Structure formats: C-alpha cells, structure tokens
Amino acid sequence: MKKYEFSKIESRWQKKWLKDGIYEPDLKKAKNPFYNLMMFPYPSAEGLHVGNMYAFTGSDIYGRFKRMNGYDVFEPIGLDGFGIHSENYAMKIGTHPIKQSKISEKRFYKQLEILGNGFAWNEHVETYDAEYYKWTQWLFVQMWKRGLAYRKKQSVNWCPSCKTVLADEQVIASKCERCSSVAPKKDLEQWFFRITDYADRLLHNLENLDWSERVKIAQKNWIGKSEGAEINFAVSDFPQVIKVFTTRPDTLYGATYVVLAPEHELVQKLKTKILNFGEVKKYIDLTVKKTEEERAMGSKEKTGVELKGVLAINPASGDGIPIYISDYVLSGYGTGAIMAVPAHDERDFAFAKKFKIPIKVVIDGGGLKPGEAQTESFAGEGTLVNSEKFNGMKSADAMWEIVKLVGGERKIQFRIRDWLVSRQRYWSPPIPMIFCEECAFGGIGEQKGMPGWFAVPEKELPIILPNVKEFRPEGTGESPLASVKSFHSAKCPRCGSVARRETDVSDTFLDSAWYFLRYPSATNKKVAWDDAITKKWLPVNEYIGGAEHSVLHLLYSRFITMVLSDIGIINFEEPFTKFRAHGLLIKDGAKMSKSKGNVVNPDEYIKRFGADTLRTYLMFLAPFEQGGDFRDAGMLGITRFLDRVWRLGQRVIEKEKVAKDESRERILHQTIKKVTSDIENLQYNTAISSLMVLLNKVEEKGLSRKEFEVLIKLIAPFAPHITEELWYELGNKKSIHISKWPTFEHSKTVEDTFELVVQINGKFKSRITVPVGISEADAKVEAMKNSTVSGILNGKEIKKTIFVEDRLINFVL
RNA sequence: GCCUGAGUGGCGGAACUGGUAUACGCGCACGACUCAAAAUCGUGUAGGUAAAUCCUGUGUGGGUUCGAGUCCCACCUCAGGCACCA
Numbered sequence: 001m002k003k004y005e006f007s008k009i010e011s012r013w014q015k016k017w018l019k020d021g022i023y024e025p026d027l028k029k030a031k032n033p034f035y036n037l038m039m040f041p042y043p044s045a046e047g048l049h050v051g052n053m054y055a056f057t058g059s060d061i062y063g064r065f066k067r068m069n070g071y072d073v074f075e076p077i078g079l080d081g082f083g084i085h086s087e088n089y090a091m092k093i094g095t096h097p098i099k100q101s102k103i104s105e106k107r108f109y110k111q112l113e114i115l116g117n118g119f120a121w122n123e124h125v126e127t128y129d130a131e132y133y134k135w136t137q138w139l140f141v142q143m144w145k146r147g148l149a150y151r152k153k154q155s156v157n158w159c160p161s162c163k164t165v166l167a168d169e170q171v172i173a174s175k176c177e178r179c180s181s182v183a184p185k186k187d188l189e190q191w192f193f194r195i196t197d198y199a200d201r202l203l204h205n206l207e208n209l210d211w212s213e214r215v216k217i218a219q220k221n222w223i224g225k226s227e228g229a230e231i232n233f234a235v236s237d238f239p240q241v242i243k244v245f246t247t248r249p250d251t252l253y254g255a256t257y258v259v260l261a262p263e264h265e266l267v268q269k270l271k272t273k274i275l276n277f278g279e280v281k282k283y284i285d286l287t288v289k290k291t292e293e294e295r296a297m298g299s300k301e302k303t304g305v306e307l308k309g310v311l312a313i314n315p316a317s318g319d320g321i322p323i324y325i326s327d328y329v330l331s332g333y334g335t336g337a338i339m340a341v342p343a344h345d346e347r348d349f350a351f352a353k354k355f356k357i358p359i360k361v362v363i364d365g366g367g368l369k370p371g372e373a374q375t376e377s378f379a380g381e382g383t384l385v386n387s388e389k390f391n392g393m394k395s396a397d398a399m400w401e402i403v404k405l406v407g408g409e410r411k412i413q414f415r416i417r418d419w420l421v422s423r424q425r426y427w428s429p430p431i432p433m434i435f436c437e438e439c440a441f442g443g444i445g446e447q448k449g450m451p452g453w454f455a456v457p458e459k460e461l462p463i464i465l466p467n468v469k470e471f472r473p474e475g476t477g478e479s480p481l482a483s484v485k486s487f488h489s490a491k492c493p494r495c496g497s498v499a500r501r502e503t504d505v506s507d508t509f510l511d512s513a514w515y516f517l518r519y520p521s522a523t524n525k526k527v528a529w530d531d532a533i534t535k536k537w538l539p540v541n542e543y544i545g546g547a548e549h550s551v552l553h554l555l556y557s558r559f560i561t562m563v564l565s566d567i568g569i570i571n572f573e574e575p576f577t578k579f580r581a582h583g584l585l586i587k588d589g590a591k592m593s594k595s596k597g598n599v600v601n602p603d604e605y606i607k608r609f610g611a612d613t614l615r616t617y618l619m620f621l622a623p624f625e626q627g628g629d630f631r632d633a634g635m636l637g638i639t640r641f642l643d644r645v646w647r648l649g650q651r652v653i654e655k656e657k658v659a660k661d662e663s664r665e666r667i668l669h670q671t672i673k674k675v676t677s678d679i680e681n682l683q684y685n686t687a688i689s690s691l692m693v694l695l696n697k698v699e700e701k702g703l704s705r706k707e708f709e710v711l712i713k714l715i716a717p718f719a720p721h722i723t724e725e726l727w728y729e730l731g732n733k734k735s736i737h738i739s740k741w742p743t744f745e746h747s748k749t750v751e752d753t754f755e756l757v758v759q760i761n762g763k764f765k766s767r768i769t770v771p772v773g774i775s776e777a778d779a780k781v782e783a784m785k786n787s788t789v790s791g792i793l794n795g796k797e798i799k800k801t802i803f804v805e806d807r808l809i810n811f812v813l
Numbered sequence: 814g815c816c817u818g819a820g821u822g823g824c825g826g827a828a829c830u831g832g833u834a835u836a837c838g839c840g841c842a843c844g845a846c847u848c849a850a851a852a853u854c855g856u857g858u859a860g861g862u863a864a865a866u867c868c869u870g871u872g873u874g875g876g877u878u879c880g881a882g883u884c885c886c887a888c889c890u891c892a893g894g895c896a897c898c899a
Contacts, residue, residue: 218895228899350897693837
C-alpha cells in the first residue's frame with residue numbers, strides 16, 4: 001500500500017495546476033463567469049499568518065465548489081501594499097519602503113502559493129505598482145472633475161504618532177485605528193470626497209444587498225440618518241435667528257433654553273451684546289484646547305456658560321429663554337445649536353439641573369406627571385400637555401403640526417461626514433493636483449470655489465512617487481514630499497506658469513476602493529478596466545472578508561462604485577452583490593497579535609501536517625462566519641481523517657471487491673445533499689463532519705470506484721491535493737477540480753423506514769421502527785405493541801394524541 | 814447608555830419549521846495487535862448511580878405549549894460596534 005506523503009504530493013500538484021492553468025478562466029470568453037473575491041491582504045513583513053489563511057481558505061473552498069458546479073471561477077490575488085502600515089514597518093526596520101515592498105511581496109506570494117488556493121495568478125495586482133496607482137490617481141481626477149473632490153480648512157483628526165490626518169472612519173473611540181494614539185482635532189486644510197452627497201443612497205441600497213446582517217447594521221449606524229425639523233429661534237434685539245435641528249418638535253413647548261456649540265459663528269456676532277463675554281471667551285478657549293478625547297470621554301459632567309444679556313424666543317410659547325454655550329453640543333452635527341428640552345432629554349436634564357434652569361413637562365408618559373418635582377427625564381413619546389392648543393394630542397400627530405405653526409422645515413440629518421482623503425505621508429499615491437498662484441490670483445480654477453487648482457492632465461499620469469531618501473513624516477502638517485523640490489515644482493496646466501504640485505498623498509483606502517475593478521483587466525495597461533470584461537465579470541458575485549472593514553473599505557468601495565456608475569463608466573452601482581464576513585481566528589482565547597506572542601505562522605504547520613490538513617482543520621474548528629480558537633490538538637482529528645481516506649483510496653485502487661448495497665447508496669446521496677447545501681451556506685464545519693460520518697459508515701466494507709470518486713469530489717474543495725492525487729491514481733486524466741460536482745437524487749436519500757419517537761406527556765419513552773409515511777392510526781397501533789409504552793398506558797385514558805408525520809407520536813394522559 | 818451577536822459535556826462545537834439534547838472531532842478510560850511502545854483498530858464517555866426505557870440537565874428566574882436549547886417577559890455574563898448625533 002502506497003504511503004501518503006503530503007509534502008511531495010502538495011508541491012507536485014501546485015506546480016502542475018500552475019502549468020495547466022486550471023484556475024485561469026478565459027476572461028474574454030467565459031460563458032459562466034463567477035467572480036469569487038477575498039479581501040486582498042496588506043503584506044505585513046512578518047508574513048502571512050494563520051488568520052489570513054483562515055479567510056483565504058474559506059473563500060477558496062467556495063470558489064472551488066463553484067468551479068466544480070460549472071462556473072468559470074475567477075479568484076484573483078494581490079497586495080494592498082501601499083499605506084501607513086507598510087510604511088511604519090519599513091521605518092521600523094530601517095529599509096526603504098520601495099525596497100521593503102519587494103521583499104514582502106516575494107515572501108507573501110511564496111506563502112500564498114503553498115496554501116493550495118485556486119488563484120488566478122496572471123491577474124495579480126499590487127497597489128504600489130505604478131501601473132496600478134496610475135489609475136488610482138486617474139480616479140482622483142474623475143472625482144475632481146465631477147466636483148466630488150474638494151479642499152477645505154476644517155477641524156480634522158490628527159494622529160501625532162503617525163503624523164498625519166485621518167478620516168473619521170479611521171478614528172476609533174478618539175484613537176488612531178493604526179497605532180491607538182489619541183487623535184485630537186486640528187484645524188487644517190485638507191482634501192475631501194463628498195461621500196455625504198451619497199449618504200441617502202448608501203443607506204437605501206443596503207436594503208437590497210445580500211450581505212452579512214451585522215455589516216449592514218454597522219453601515220446603517222455609521223451613516224446615521226435621523227429625520228426631524230429645523231426650527232428658527234429669534235434672538236432678542238438681533239436680526240439673525242438661531243437655527244436648531246430637532247427630532248422631537250412635539251416637545252417644542254418644553255424648550256426652556258437654547259445651547260450653541262462653542263464654535264458657533266453667532267457667538268462672535270453677538271460679542272458686543274453679551275455682558276459676560278470675557279467669561280464666554282474663556283470657556284471657548286478652554287474647549288478648543290481640550291482634545292477630542294477629553295471632550296468625549298471626560299466626565300459627562302456638563303459644563304457651559306450662559307450668554308448674559310441676550311435671550312432666544314421660543315417660537316411656540318413666545319417665551320424669552322436663556323442661551324448657553326456648551327461643549328455637549330457639537331459644531332459638526334446639525335446646525336451646531338439645539339433647543340434644550342430638559343424634561344424630555346437626558347442630557348438637557350442634567351444640564352438644566354446643574355444650571356438651575358426650569359424644567360417644563362410637555363409630554364405625559366412614563367409615569368411622569370406635570371407639576372411634580374422632576375428626578376429624571378422622559379424621552380419617550382406620549383400625550384402632549386402644557387402645549388396650548390396641542391394638549392391632548394399624541395406626539396406623532398402633534399409633531400408636524402407644531403413645525404407648521406412655527407414655520408419650521410422638515411429636515412434629514414446624517415451623522416456621516418465627508419471622507420478626508422489626503423495624508424501627510426510618503427508611501428501612497430501622490431494626489432495628482434497642481435496649484436497655480438497666478439491663476440489663483442486671477443480667481444481662475446477648474447472647479448467652483450477652488451481658484452488656482454488644476455488636475456494633472458490624464459496623459460501625464462502616473463505622477464510617480466519619487467524614490468527619496470528621507471521618507472519619514474515630519475509632523476509639520478506637510479508630506480515628506482514637500483521638501484523634494486524636483487517633485488513639487490510643476491507647470492500650471494492652464495497658463496504654464498511655475499506652479500506647485502500637491503505634495504500630500506491619498507488615503508490607502510482609495511487604493512482598495514476600486515481594486516476589484518482592476519483585477520479582471522489587470523493585464524491591460526491601456527485602460528483602468530476593460531468595458532467588455534467588466535460587464536462580464538462585475539459586480540463581484542461572492543465577496544468574503546473581515547467585519548472590521550464594515551465602515552471603512554466596504555463603505556468607500558460602495559461610494560466610489562456609485563460615483564463611477566453616475567459618471568456612466570460602469571453599469572452597476574453596488575460592487576459586491578453578496579458579502580459575507582468571516583469570523584476571527586483566535587488563539588488561547590485572545591486575538592492573535594505580535595505583542596501577545598500568540599501569532600501562528602502557517603508555514604510550520606504546513607510543513608508538519610500539510611496544507612490539506614491545515615485547511616480542513618481551520619474549516620472544521622468552528623463555523624466560518626463565527627470564527628474560533630486555534631488549537632494544535634485539533635489537527636490530529638483531521639490528520640486521521642485524511643489518512644483514512646487515503647487508505648480507503650488505496651483499497652479502491654487495488655480493486656477491492658465491494659458488493660452493491662442500498663443503504664450505502666443512501667448515505668452517499670444524503671451526504672452529497674448535506675455537503676452541497678452546507679458549502680453554499682459557508683457552513684464548512686458541518687460539511688466536514690458529515691463527510692466524517694460517511695467515512696465512518698462505509699470504511700469497513702469499502703466503496704466501489706464510482707462511489708469513492710464521489711467521496712473525494714466532496715472533499716476536494718477542502719483538501720485539494722490529496723484528492724487530486726487519488727483522482728489521478730484512479731486513472732483520471734483531467735483535474736478533479738474541474739470535474740463535475742456530484743448530484744444527488746432525492747428518492748435515493750429517503751429511507752423506507754424510520755424510527756418513530758413515542759412520547760407520553762411530551763416525554764420521550766421509546767422509539768419504534770416503522771415504514772415512512774405511516775398513518776396516525778397505524779402508528780398508534782404499532783406504538784401500543786411496544787412493551788414500555790403499553791406498560792405505562794395500561795388502562796389509562798388517553799386524552800389526546802399528537803402525531804407529527806414521520807417524526808413522533810405523543811400520548812397525552 | 815444604545816445597537817448587534819452569543820452563553821449547550823473535561824474541551825472545539827452539532828441540533829431542520831418548537832418534536833429523541835450533546836452529531837462530528839479532541840481528550841480520557843478500557844480492550845485488540847505487539848516482547849514492548851508508537852501508530853492503527855474496537856468499545857465506552859452529561860450528571861445522579863453498580864445499572865436501567867428511573868430522576869436531573871442547554872447562563873438565571875418566570876411564562877406559553879401535549880412538548881422549549883429553539884418562542885415570549887425579566888435579569889446576569891461575555892464578545893463586537895456606536896457613543897453628549899439633539
């Protein structure tokens with residue numbers, strides 16, 4: 001009997017697959033295209049870890065399954081190698097990123113090769129390749145032309161450790177997503193993309209996407225739509241009004257004060273009228289100094305200052321009410337001003353208590369009665385009181401009536417803000433823009449409100465990232481490129497004067513926001529993507545990746561795709577028809593991380609156990625979408641399983657005689673059914689377990705050649721090498737991975753008899769073997785024959801009988 | 814605080830639409846093979862017990878139902894996301 005030598009088998013087949021190109025679909029002519037995509041990795045120089053492999057394997061199994069089901073599967077691979085992460089690493093070890101990227105690339109690709117995935121290597125893509133980022137820059141230009149890219153001075157997140165600005169999406173609980181440093185706000189002029197223009201569509205389209213629910217919810221929360229009204233509050237002896245946004249206009253009569261964000265422009269305008277402006281100014285200065293973290297995390301204790309000498313007029317009641325400034329009102333949301341209803345908002349309540357502002361109950365509900373001393377606020381809806389002619393109305397009915405009365409306006413607010421895309425770093429595509437002082441002086445520019453700014457003409461792209469020695473960020477608010485004269489001096493595309501090239505680079509998330517468009521056209525150097533090929537292959541059929549990108553990559557990609565669709569250069573507006581988030585692979589109960597020292601490198605495991613065993617183990621340990629704990633011990637079960645498959649295979653190859661057996665045929669068909677639906681639903685763990693059940697049942701008596709071929713086909717997506725070896729040894733001439741997936745016949749999965757459960761008062765008592773489809777009456781008779789059952793029932797009156805067809809009979813006494 | 818998930822043997826995890834709880838694997842115990850060990854194969858393995866077709870048992874406490882891991886209510890714990898968003 002031949003021995004199972006996995007290392008020889010695996011490397012041999014990997015070479016052969018590559019040579020035969022069985023994973024390269026004909027991108028132009030494929031009849032049945034299926035785009036199977038996994039989020040491309042950023043090549044950390046520590047190399048691929050088993051968490052990456054977990055995700056890739058899960059995606060690959062689905063791809064192999066689809067391929068065997070007759071699809072032309074395209075499963076590309078590439079590297080998201082630009083960006084801070086790679087750059088930080090390069091700095092740490094003192095190698096230039098250009099050099100380091102080549103080293104990492106080699107290492108990563110080598111590791112990816114030994115996993116046994118069905119990658120289409122011909123279409124590989126690296127974001128730091130000029131052939132790629134040429135088009136990233138081109139994309140920026142398209143955004144600019146469409147008026148969706150703009151520059152603006154604004155309070156933005158600044159990471160002092162990464163020495164660059166960050167998008168809101170890259171700040172988690174006021175900390176930098178990469179390095180966890182506290183990222184305070186800083187006023188800087190930066191490039192933004194108008195993602196807010198697409199907020200409503202990004203939200204609305206979610207409904208029809210076949211995506212993991214948790215990711216959809218995360219996006220929904222991030223976009224944060226709230227419907228309400230904008231209402232004007234007049235200011236005493238002053239021409240300008242205070243605009244406030246509220247979702248609860250039904251509580252308007254309860255608004256006993258107004259709060260402005262400290263940055264609100266009206267504060268300065270009212271300067272001369274405010275009696276205590278010195279105090280006010282002190283508070284504003286203090287607020288500005290506070291970092292965002294202190295503002296958010298610091299004690300929830302409310303602070304603020306009243307603007308003495310001015311009053312706002314409640315437009316419903318006509319009462320004059322005080323105006324405060326407080327940092328609990330954010331300048332970046334709504335109008336930067338609120339009407340405060342202490343009786344019906346927790347925050348306003350706390351503030352009013354502290355500053356002894358009247359609390360007026362206007363909604364009767366939650367056990368709160370008007371007139372009583374208030375100990376807490378009630379934020380629910382209810383019946384209006386103290387609201388003049390609206391008394392007695394329900395919140396929902398009164399709401400818009402009140403808005404109408406005071407001349408307010410329905411308004412929708414979003415939480416999401418524009419995408420900040422510029423970075424003061426080195427290792428990214430330079431933003432392809434030029435600023436001309438001459439033209440700026442003359443008020444001339446390509447876009448409204450942005451004099452002097454011009455896009456680099458498309459034929460001049462790419463703007464190559466120069467190989468500079470000093471690539472470290474300086475922390476001056478400028479990119480390291482700013483000190484490279486040969487780079488930043490440019491000619492104005494319009495007037496030809498000496499101009500200055502933009503020296504900031506773009507966010508890495510721009511690189512990855514469109515890579516799926518590039519893959520199928522990756523070999524074409526003339527266009528970003530080929531129209532015919534794109535029509536054929538996109539949108540992506542199955543996308544798998546980490547849930548941590550819920551509001552980063554996945555949102556940005558959707559946005560960019562929508563824009564491209566609006567421009568008319570692609571014919572779909574959602575990039576990923578189906579998306580599934582894989583679970584997280586943990587080790588010893590904790591997320592794998594270098595600092596904890598629990599990172600598992602797949603290489604050694606592949607050496608020891610083989611890629612097939614590791615792949616199958618990873619998929620067996622827990623549901624793929626849930627993730628689980630990686631343990632060495634578990635590997636043994638899979639080793640045994642594949643060994644047994646191998647040995648059974650040798651018996652088949654040696655032409656062991658096997659008698660025909662109907663029950664064996666039945667379990668085979670049942671397993672085909674189970675494995676097929678489990679793989680379709682990414683429930684790989686149960687698919688593998690049912691294959692083990694099958695093997696346990698058939699191992700002793702053996703299988704016919706045909707039956708064994710079915711078995712290894714079912715295992716092939718999980719363990720591609722061993723099954724391929726057995727397949728060829730059986731005399732097949734073409735790869736098992738392009739063979740046809742087994743089908744089952746329903747009639748062959750069903751049994752003639754089954755074990756009918758007999759319950760008494762809902763408790764299991766016995767089971768009896770009866771024919772499938774047995775009638776209630778017959779079942780009753782059969783059950784009575786059972787000694788246990790008849791013993792208990794003896795002489796007792798049966799009040800009721802419950803019969804579930806082909807399952808159970810229950811006697812109620 | 815709010816929004817998602819999730820709590821099942823010694824461990825990872827199964828369980829269709831409410832219908833035999835613990836599939837499959839690990840571990841453990843015993844047995845076979847062997848001079849012996851490893852590997853392999855076989856048997857057993859929720860607890861109460863020596864044993865059962867007895868009793869108890871799916872985070873806790875209630876409820877609905879002939880019947881609840883599954884549905885409802887309240888709570889506890891853990892993981893993830895959002896967090897003064899008006």
